[in-house]
Amino acid sequence: MTIHTVEVPEDNPVFGQTTSAFANFGYSAAVRAHGLLFIAGTIGRRADGTIPATIEEQTEIAISKIEEILRLENLDTSALVDVTSYHVDIRQHLSGFSEAKQRLVNAPYPTWTIIGVSGLASPGLLVEIRATAAYPDTPR
Numbered sequence: 001m002t003i004h005t006v007e008v009p010e011d012n013p014v015f016g017q018t019t020s021a022f023a024n025f026g027y028s029a030a031v032r033a034h035g036l037l038f039i040a041g042t043i044g045r046r047a048d049g050t051i052p053a054t055i056e057e058q059t060e061i062a063i064s065k066i067e068e069i070l071r072l073e074n075l076d077t078s079a080l081v082d083v084t085s086y087h088v089d090i091r092q093h094l095s096g097f098s099e100a101k102q103r104l105v106n107a108p109y110p111t112w113t114i115i116g117v118s119g120l121a122s123p124g125l126l127v128e129i130r131a132t133a134a135y136p137d138t139p140r
Helices: 016-025 055-072 090-104
Strands: 003-006 030-033 036-043 080-088 111-117 127-134
Touching: 036 055, 055 090, 055 127, 080 090, 090 111
Parallel strands: 080 111
Antiparallel strands: 003 030, 030 036, 036 127, 080 127
């Protein structure tokens, strides 16, 4: 089995200072295996490391990070097949999340599971999104 780890360059403008989290916490931004791209949970932390106060901005940043990982692999959001998002205070923030998501994610839509949680890795974080994408089928 061939496994390829996707590396986000340290000077990446979308991730900025946040690329240090991969080494600090010992995980990969994404891993390619068996024609699928498994994208680790992404959060709405700005490139300078600060956390926005609104669910809308956090959602936009998290999705832009997923888009950047897809771009690094020559894919776009149409390659997404399965997404799971984790939400702090889900009832309070779901409408803002949904509004941002509708602006950023277009058909064909992936499956999407939304889960309420009591907290995320840092205070102030409201959403974390993990995703799986599929590479185009190769002709036989």
